[in-house]
Amino acid sequence: MRVAAFIAMGASFLLWVGLLRLDGVVTYEYALRPGEIVPVAAVPEPRIGVPARITIPSISVDAAIEEVALTEDGAMDVPTLPRDAAWYGLGPRPGEPGSAAIAGHVDDEKGAAAVFADLHKVKAGDRILVRDDEGTVTRFIVRESRRYGADEEARDVFASDDGGAHLSVITCDGPWDKRAGQYARRLVVFADKAQD
Amino acid sequence: MRTFKGGSGVLISLALAFAGFAPGSVHAATTPLLGAAASYGVLASTYTNTAAGTTINGDVGFTTGPAVVPGGAHPNYGSGAPYATAGVDQGNALTALAGEPCTFTFAPGAIDLSTDTTHGPIGVYAPGVYCSTGAMDVGGPLTLNGAGTYIFRPVGALTSTAGAIVTLSGASACDVFWTPSQATTLAANTTFQGTVISDGGITVNANTTWTGRALSFNGTVTTDTTTLTTPTCAAPPSSGGSGTGSITVVKRVINDNGRTAVVADFSLFVNGSPVASGVTNSFPAPASAYTVTESANANYARSFSGDCDASGRLTLTPGEQKICIVTNDDIGAPAVVPPVPPIIDVVKVPSPLSLPGGPGNVLYTYTLRNLGTVPVTDITMVGDTCSPIVRVSGDTDGDNQLDVTETWVHTCSTLLTQTHTNTIVATGWANGISASDIASATVVVGAPVVPPLIHVTKVPNPLTLNAGGGMVTYTKRVTNPGTVPLSNVRLTDDKCSPVAFVSGDADNDSMLDPSETWTYTCRTNITATTANTVVAAGDANGLTARDFATATVVVAASVPALPQTGFGGSGGLTGLAAGLAAAGALLYVIRKRRSA
Numbered sequence: 172m173r174v175a176a177f178i179a180m181g182a183s184f185l186l187w188v189g190l191l192r193l194d195g196v197v198t199y200e201y202a203l204r205p206g207e208i209v210p211v212a213a214v215p216e217p218r219i220g221v222p223a224r225i226t227i228p229s230i231s232v233d234a235a236i237e238e239v240a241l242t243e244d245g246a247m248d249v250p251t252l253p254r255d256a257a258w259y260g261l262g263p264r265p266g267e268p269g270s271a272a273i274a275g276h277v278d279d280e281k282g283a284a285a286v287f288a289d290l291h292k293v294k295a296g297d298r299i300l301v302r303d304d305e306g307t308v309t310r311f312i313v314r315e316s317r318r319y320g321a322d323e324e325a326r327d328v329f330a331s332d333d334g335g336a337h338l339s340v341i342t343c344d345g346p347w348d349k350r351a352g353q354y355a356r357r358l359v360v361f362a363d364k365a366q367d
Numbered sequence: 368m369r370t371f372k373g374g375s376g377v378l379i380s381l382a383l384a385f386a387g388f389a390p391g392s393v394h395a396a397t398t399p400l401l402g403a404a405a406s407y408g409v410l411a412s413t414y415t416n417t418a419a420g421t422t423i424n425g426d427v428g429f430t431t432g433p434a435v436v437p438g439g440a441h442p443n444y445g446s447g448a449p450y451a452t453a454g455v456d457q458g459n460a461l462t463a464l465a466g467e468p469c470t471f472t473f474a475p476g477a478i479d480l481s482t483d484t485t486h487g488p489i490g491v492y493a494p495g496v497y498c499s500t501g502a503m504d505v506g507g508p509l510t511l512n513g514a515g516t517y518i519f520r521p522v523g524a525l526t527s528t529a530g531a532i533v534t535l536s537g538a539s540a541c542d543v544f545w546t547p548s549q550a551t552t553l554a555a556n557t558t559f560q561g562t563v564i565s566d567g568g569i570t571v572n573a574n575t576t577w578t579g580r581a582l583s584f585n586g587t588v589t590t591d592t593t594t595l596t597t598p599t600c601a602a603p604p605s606s607g608g609s610g611t612g613s614i615t616v617v618k619r620v621i622n623d624n625g626r627t628a629v630v631a632d633f634s635l636f637v638n639g640s641p642v643a644s645g646v647t648n649s650f651p652a653p654a655s656a657y658t659v660t661e662s663a664n665a666n667y668a669r670s671f672s673g674d675c676d677a678s679g680r681l682t683l684t685p686g687e688q689k690i691c692i693v694t695n696d697d698i699g700a701p702a703v704v705p706p707v708p709p710i711i712d713v714v715k716v717p718s719p720l721s722l723p724g725g726p727g728n729v730l731y732t733y734t735l736r737n738l739g740t741v742p743v744t745d746i747t748m749v750g751d752t753c754s755p756i757v758r759v760s761g762d763t764d765g766d767n768q769l770d771v772t773e774t775w776v777h778t779c780s781t782l783l784t785q786t787h788t789n790t791i792v793a794t795g796w797a798n799g800i801s802a803s804d805i806a807s808a809t810v811v812v813g814a815p816v817v818p819p820l821i822h823v824t825k826v827p828n829p830l831t832l833n834a835g836g837g838m839v840t841y842t843k844r845v846t847n848p849g850t851v852p853l854s855n856v857r858l859t860d861d862k863c864s865p866v867a868f869v870s871g872d873a874d875n876d877s878m879l880d881p882s883e884t885w886t887y888t889c890r891t892n893i894t895a896t897t898a899n900t901v902v903a904a905g906d907a908n909g910l911t912a913r914d915f916a917t918a919t920v921v922v923a924a925s926v927p928a929l930p931q932t933g934f935g936g937s938g939g940l941t942g943l944a945a946g947l948a949a950a951g952a953l954l955y956v957i958r959k960r961r962s963a
Contacts, residue, residue: 245703246928259927261704262833269837274930287932319929329926330835332894343933357929 219266220303222258225273227340229297230289236273236301247329247341249274253285256340262329265301265338266309266364270331273301274341277354287342290358291316299338299362311338311362318344319357328359336364396470396496396516398542399463400654401562401580402456402638403449408441408597409581410453411569411588418573421590425580425597428453429588437590449639452658454584459656461564464518464546470495477523481507481531494538496520503547505531511538511560521547525563529554529572533561540578540598553577571595612652612683615690615805616659617673617792618644622799623706623896623921624699626666630794630801633695634662645749645792645803652683659691667695672861672900673915688788690805690915694898701925705831705896708919709797710739711769712824713748715806716848717789723815726784731808733777735761735769735793738826742768743795743802746775750791753779769795786812805915819912820849821879823858823903827920834923836894841918843887845871845879845903852878853905853912856885862899863889879905896921 222236238260239248250257256275263269276285299311319325328339338361345356404410408425416433426443428450443449471486478499481490486497490508494515502523507530511517514537519525525547531554535543543561545551551569553559559577563569566585571577571593578596581588614637618630635642638657642648650657659671659679675681675691683689714734722729731753737743746769748756761775762768769775781789788809795802809818825843832839841863847853856879858866871885872878879885898919905912 241703241927244928245925247930249930249932257930261927269833269835274932277933278935280934282934285933321929321931323929324926325929326834326926328929330833332835332837332892334838334892341930341932343931347933347935352935353931354933354935357932359929 219264219309220305220307221260222265222271222273222301223304224302225256225340226300226302227290227293227297228300229294230292232286232289234275234286239274247272247274249276250286253279253283256286259329263336264303265311266303266336268334268336270327270329270337270339272329272339272341277343287340290340290342290360291344293340293360298365299340299360301338309336310365312365313360313362316358316360319359321348321351321353321355321357323357325357325359327361338362338364396467396494396518397463397653398516398544399460400456400651400656401460402654402656402658403453404457404460404580404582404584406443406597407453407580407582408439408595409437409588409590410450410457411581411583412585413587415587415589416591418591420592422594423590425595426453428584433590439596456656457564457582457584460582461546463653463655464520464544464564467496467516467518469498469520471497473497473499475500477501477504478521479504479506480519481505481509481528492517494542499523502526502549504528505533505557505559508532508534510534510536511543512536513538515542517543517561519545519547521549523547524549524567525551525565527553527557527559530556532558534558535560543579551581610651610685611649612654612685612687612689613647613649613790614642614657614659614681614683615647615688615790615792616642616644617690617692617794617803617805618661618801619692619694619803619898619917619919620667620801621694621696621708621896621898621919621921622699624697624702624924626697626699627799628664628667628695628697629796633664633693635693636660643749645747645794647688647752647790650683652685652687655682657681657683657689659693661693664695666699667697670694670696670898672898672917673902688790688807690790692803692900692915692917696896696898702923703834703925703927705833705921705923706798706800707741707830708739708800708921709741709743709795709802710737710826710830710918711743711746711793711795711802711804712736712738712916713791713793713804713806714822714848715789715791715808716820717808717810719810720817720820720849721811721815722783723811723813725813726782727812729781729783729810731779731781731789731791733779733791733793733806735775735777737769737771737773738824739797739802740771740830741797742766742770743797744768746793746795748777748791748793750779750789752787752789753781755779756791783810783812786810786814800919800921802919803917807913809910809912816908816910817851818849818910819851819853819905819907820847821853821856821903821905821912821914822846822848823901823914823916825899825901825916825918827918830920832893832920832922834926836892836922838890838892839897839920841889841891841899841901843889843901843903843916845885845887845905847879847881847883847905849907849912850881851907852876852880853907854878856903856905858887859902859904860889860899861901862893862897863891865889893920893922895924 239257259272265271275287297313340360343354344358408423413431414429421437422439423437424439427441496518503521505527545563550567555572562580568586569581570589673692674689869886
């Protein structure tokens with residue numbers, strides 16, 4: 172009787188395991204017992220605060236950062252003051268994995284130069300520094316500049332999947348499009364977090 | 368005829384394990400489930416019928432049809448649905464038949480079933496699996512004596528001699544199968560019984576009367592003044608257990624791109640029979656061909672998880688309990704901001720866990736928690752056999768939302784007369800996304816065995832990601848709500864690997880004790896909205912307990928449009944100057960006219 176019970180139990184377990192392996196399903200099964208697997212050490216990640224100030228020494232920019240979200244049209248919003256920059260708060264913070272976005276005006280309502288009027292002068296290798304609200308500074312190195320149409324989808328500006336921390340600095344560029352009431356292009360400076 | 372009823376789910380392992388408490392049984396062949404093929408009298412790639420006078424009572428499936436349409440009633444005719452499904456199910460049935468071990472093997476070579484005396488009385492066969500290494504011929508009279516499954520498996524052709532008669536004595540044509548590896552040819556004036564499954568082709572000569580099916584999905588079926596009638600079959604008999612297993616289909620809906628469908632908007636089916644999400648239904652077992660389907664909806668992408676495969680198919684053995692999760696993710700306007708998904712958790716504990724003295728009352732306690740970050744609304748609890756399920760406490764602010772800080776307790780009492788596994792499915796909503804959790808608990812009746820209970824939770828971090836995705840860490844916690852320590856604790860995750868044990872085995876005995884919480888983590892990169900399912904299992908007292916946990920991580924489908932970071936600069940000034948100049952010119956003209 173005991174043997175019969177044992178066989179039945181074994182059969183039921185084998186059935187159960189076997190059934191997990193139906194064709195076309197990728198499953199991962201682990202018979203895990205303590206001691207068989209080395210515990211995972213928690214990787215401490217430095218805490219990154221809310222970005223407060225951006226500095227681009229090569230064009231003498233040193234500006235406060237406002238936090239913005241989306242406009243009703245689904246575009247990244249802009250800073251209220253022409254001298255300020257704006258961080259897209261629905262995305263990662265500068266220094267976190269992913270692509271953080273910071274935008275600033277190229278000019279103000281009177282036509283005077285705004286915070287990122289000279290962004291087009293930034294070259295690969297230039298430094299961009301972002302200080303958070305706790306005083307921690309994250310350094311980025313400019314990789315490249317790229318121009319986009321005003322309505323072009325700019326996935327690379329807001330998204331990356333390489334696990335690295337990136338920063339996209341955005342302003343307006345190109346001729347003024349009277350009909351659209353905006354500049355025809357956007358200039359984006361792409362920077363990567365510097366390896367300490 | 369499929370039997371189908373709500374409310375008698377039985378646990379997988381129990382049936383088999385409890386075979387140990389019952390008198391020993393001898394293995395007998397079982398009738399496979401034919402699925403969609405069951406209604407076909409003729410299933411072929413090419414169906415040939417050149418003479419008038421053929422009658423087929425049953426569906427007729429083919430891609431190349433006959434010169435003369437047969438008479439009789441055949442609701443499905445040609446290559447329309449469920450023709451293709453029937454072909455798949457024919458294959459599954461054949462596989463099941465081929466897996467039955469031979470109970471008698473003839474001496475090598477061709478054999479005349481009607482004159483053989485090596486298997487038993489001449490011309491008389493008992494239920495069993497008869498195998499030959501050569502062709503089989505029904506050379507004359509042949510009697511199938513007794514209820515049970517008959518399988519004739521020649522490695523070679525199947526033939527009959529003109530005038531041969533197969534007679535059933537206590538047997539059913541539903542349970543007779545012929546699976547030759549080569550062609551089947553029934554001579555004129557044969558009276559035949561059972562289902563032939565063979566892609567080697569089936570030829571039926573003049574004036575043959577056949578109760579059964581000619582299934583040759585990839586081959587040719589030829590009839591000639593034949594009368595073929597598909598039998599109406601009850602649920603197939605089984606070799607043990609109760610002859611049924613249970614299937615619970617659970618629907619998940621993710622509206623992360625603006626659509627609004629709810630669970631009730633999708634009609635769910637198991638092999639064509641309608642089922643409701645969360646309700647446990649029993650189905651004939653063993654069977655290798657259950658398929659979960661749903662009403663088509665082009666606005667949602669569909670995926671399967673749990674016990675069913677990527678196509679929604681699953682197998683069922685007697686007493687087994689299967690759970691199939693169908694997830695629908697909407698296809699719509701790509702969202703920039705991902706909605707936060709809910710996570711709920713339900714634990715079920717029966718009291719008592721066993722009724723060794725026989726039938727008695729059991730009180731189930733269901734504890735519902737919110738493991739996410741947003742309140743969960745529209746909570747439903749669907750149980751298979753116990754009602755009513757009454758909420759006794761937990762909604763402290765009386766808003767009928769399961770808040771993050773709340774724990775709702777429900778109870779339900781029922782009389783159990785036999786060992787039973789009760790399954791509950793809790794579902795709730797937040798931000799257009801549903802969350803479900805499934806809990807099962809077994810109560811043993813009539814045996815001094817305490818069944819195991821296991822419980823798993825899964826919480827992803829983060830719950831949402833912007834377009835492009837990123838790394839997600841899933842933390843899984845496994846506990847034992849029962850009273851007996853669990854051995855061989857294992858986890859299966861369909862979307863994350865490897866799962867690593869972190870901590871929790873306080874006494875280091877490799878057993879999940881009732882006081883312990885074992886923690887596991889898994890880290891993976893995801894790039895699109897992902898709903899995954901983890902299954903935890905553990906063993907005690909010869910029984911296996913399982914629990915499911917599901918979690919959704921929403922990834923935004925789109926990025927924001929680029930910001931408008933300029934005012935027109937000098938262009939704006941130029942416009943202003945031009946406007947001023949134009950106004951000045953106008954004033955000048957007006958003045959000039961007035962002064963003129």
